[in-house]
Every structure is written in structure tokens, then in C-alpha cells.
Amino acid sequence: MNTKPILALDFPGDTEVVNFLKHFNEPLFVKIGMELYLQEGPDIVRKVKDLGHDIFLDLKLHDIPNTVGSAMKGLAKLGVDLVNVHAAGGRPMMEAALEGLEAGTPAGRERAALIAVTQLTSTTEEQMQAEQKIALSLQESVLHYASLTKQAGLNGVVCSVHEAKAIAEVCGEDFLRVTPGIRLAGGDAHDQKRIATPDGAKRDGSSLIVVGRAVTGAQDPVAAYKIVSELWEA
Numbered sequence: 001m002n003t004k005p006i007l008a009l010d011f012p013g014d015t016e017v018v019n020f021l022k023h024f025n026e027p028l029f030v031k032i033g034m035e036l037y038l039q040e041g042p043d044i045v046r047k048v049k050d051l052g053h054d055i056f057l058d059l060k061l062h063d064i065p066n067t068v069g070s071a072m073k074g075l076a077k078l079g080v081d082l083v084n085v086h087a088a089g090g091r092p093m094m095e096a097a098l099e100g101l102e103a104g105t106p107a108g109r110e111r112a113a114l115i116a117v118t119q120l121t122s123t124t125e126e127q128m129q130a131e132q133k134i135a136l137s138l139q140e141s142v143l144h145y146a147s148l149t150k151q152a153g154l155n156g157v158v159c160s161v162h163e164a165k166a167i168a169e170v171c172g173e174d175f176l177r178v179t180p181g182i183r184l185a186g187g188d189a190h191d192q193k194r195i196a197t198p199d200g201a202k203r204d205g206s207s208l209i210v211v212g213r214a215v216t217g218a219q220d221p222v223a224a225y226k227i228v229s230e231l232w233e234a
């Protein structure tokens with residue numbers, strides 16, 4: 001799989017996306033999340049794909065197994081490279097997602113990698129324990145969800161850099177650790193709680209990093225992307 005930093009296209013519509021992408025003259029690995037997808041629908045996926053970029057479609061599906069399986073079957077036809085669900089939806093839901101994705105992938109095309117969100121990078125241990133009533137440490141909860149995800153046959157998880165190494169030890173190096181919450185040193189954390197730098201992510205066992213506002217909110221996004229890439233690939 002492409003290992004470039006995954007650039008989160010968290011924009012309100014396709015005009016902003018096209019304006020943003022035209023500054024980059026190389027194929028990128030980009031993420032289309034719910035903000036953009038819920039406005040533009042599947043057309044935005046086709047449009048970005050036609051520009052030659054790899055796509056992580058981040059819709060974080062979380063519903064009953066039948067609904068998620070059927071939704072994945074439809075999404076498989078879009079030809080994206082990476083998709084996700086919430087591990088909290090449970091093992092039967094994750095298995096249904098995988099079955100749907102396999103059933104919907106057109107013959108001769110590689111199926112998208114499927115990963116599950118463990119604990120969002122905007123969640124702290126205190127919040128998890130108080131609101132979700134999970135009586136574990138955050139690291140234990142993430143590791144539990146990672147193991148469940150592996151048992152369901154998925155390709156990996158979304159987690160923070162802080163848990164990536166432990167997941168690799170438990171689930172194996174080939175099990176993907178996709179880590180958002182990436183910031184350049186001294187950058188604003190915004191709503192993220194478990195953050196790390198691109199070089200920290202590399203050192204601490206991420207397989208792929210997801211970067212949004214550190215690049216999209218920069219004065220010079222192309223220069224910021226270059227810095228992130230160099231730190232990640234060093």
C-alpha cells in the first residue's frame with residue numbers, strides 16, 4: 001500500500017477540494033471523510049480518483065451488521081483503497097463489513113483494506129472511563145479493540161501513535177496502525193488529545209499517518225506537506 005502521509009480533505013465542498021489539490025503536482029494519498037462525503041456524495045470520490053490520487057474513505061460505519069455489510073457492498077464499487085468502521089460496533093458487525101466489501105468488489109480489482117477505529121484520538125482516558133464506563137486504561141481498551149478487529153479478519157486499526165507499538169507487538173507488524181492526531185512540533189492540537197509529530201509516529205510504530213489541519217490550515221500547505229513528508233519518510 002501507498003505509505004505517503006494521508007492528507008485529510010476536510011473541506012465543505014468540491015470547489016474547495018479542487019482548489020486545494022491543484023497546488024500539488026504529484027499523486028497523493030488523501031482522505032475523504034464525512035464532512036465532504038455527506039455534501040458531495042460518491043461523485044467526489046470519483047472526481048478525486050480521476051485526478052490520480054489514492055483514497056481513504058473515512059465514513060466510520062457503526063450500525064447493525066446487516067446495514068453495515070450492505071453499505072460496504074455498495075461502497076466497494078467506488079474503488080477506494082482504504083475504508084473504516086468503528087470497532088465498538090462489535091465483531092459480527094466487522095465481519096459483515098468485510099463480507100460486504102468482498103462481495104461488492106468487482107472481479108479483477110483489489111479489495112480495499114478495511115480498518116476499525118479503536119478509541120478516537122480526541123478521547124482522553126478520563127473521558128473514556130467516565131462516559132463510556134470502560135474500566136480499563138485507554139491503552140488496554142485500544143489493545144482490546146485491536147485484538148477484536150484482528151479476530152474479525154480486518155487489516156488493521158485507527159489508533160493514536162501512543163498505542164501503535166503495543167498493537168504491533170500483540171497483532172503483528174502486518175496489522176495496520178493508521179494514526180491521525182499528527183501535528184508539527186509546537187502546532188495547535190485543536191480538538192485532538194493524543195497527538196504526535198510525523199517523526200514520532202515513524203519512531204513509535206505507525207504504519208500510516210493521517211494529517212489534516214497541520215497542512216490544510218497552514219499558510220503554505222504545499223510547504224507544510226513537504227515538511228510532514230520529509231519527517232515521516234526520514
Ligand SMILES: O=C(O)c1cc(=O)[nH]c(=O)n1[C@@H]1O[C@H](COP(=O)(O)O)[C@@H](O)[C@H]1O
Pocket residue numbers: 008010033058060084117119120121122158159180181182190192210211212213214
Ligand atoms: O478515522 C479517522 O480518520 C480519524 C480517527 C481518529 O481517531 N481521529 C481522527 O482525527 N480521525 C480523522 O483524522 C483527521 C484528523 O484531522 P486533523 O486533526 O485536522 O489532523 C480528521 O479527518 C478525523 O476525522
